Amino acid sequence: MGLDALLAQVHACRICIGAAKPLPHEPRPVLQPGPKARILIAGQAPGLRVHASGRPFTDPSGVRLREWLGVTEAIFYDPREVAILPMGFCFPGLDAKGSDLPPRPECAPAWRAKLLAAMPKIELVVCLGSYAMRWHMGRAWPGSVDAAVRNWRVGLALTPAVIPLPHPSWRNSGWLKRNPWFAADLLPELQARVARLLAPRA
Ligand code: SF4
Numbered sequence: 277m278g279l280d281a282l283l284a285q286v287h288a289c290r291i292c293i294g295a296a297k298p299l300p301h302e303p304r305p306v307l308q309p310g311p312k313a314r315i316l317i318a319g320q321a322p323g324l325r326v327h328a329s330g331r332p333f334t335d336p337s338g339v340r341l342r343e344w345l346g347v348t349e350a351i352f353y354d355p356r357e358v359a360i361l362p363m364g365f366c367f368p369g370l371d372a373k374g375s376d377l378p379p380r381p382e383c384a385p386a387w388r389a390k391l392l393a394a395m396p397k398i399e400l401v402v403c404l405g406s407y408a409m410r411w412h413m414g415r416a417w418p419g420s421v422d423a424a425v426r427n428w429r430v431g432l433a434l435t436p437a438v439i440p441l442p443h444p445s446w447r448n449s450g451w452l453k454r455n456p457w458f459a460a461d462l463l464p465e466l467q468a469r470v471a472r473l474l475a476p477r478a
Pocket of ligand 1: 299383
């Protein structure tokens, strides 16, 4: 099946409406597939703001993520350059404390492998969150986001290469201050790889 047909199926998906714990709103899948993209952003699930906008990373986390990647908004939202597939495509709702629920467990088994098969040029997967790391790192997943990020060079040996990141939420600013190696070592490697994988521009 071609990517366009697959995407039409994703946008018509109602799997989580019929689940034992149904999605508390109409599905609104938010993703940016890129059949020619060489960079994939593998996130968790849309938050409320992204659910409203229908566009991935239209929030302060997106601003920081683009800074980390060293790319403009124009490049980030160009599916020829960057594909964006969260582990759950729809906003999963909030828990009793008002925090985002985890990605819907139905989503990745239903769609992820098919979509990835339609994006064969991916060479770098930038992973945010444990669900994406577990999926994309396979046996190299060390069991926690902290361990994965601290040992980030392990992912460079995978095919496609994986760079695990802490969530770019402003809530992680303290962690970033306490771990200066992240800006000194990881980010330059990330930015160099991203720059190499972007298509040459006329
Ligand atoms: S989260 Fe995924 S599986 Fe669930 S309704 Fe949305 S697209 Fe379908």
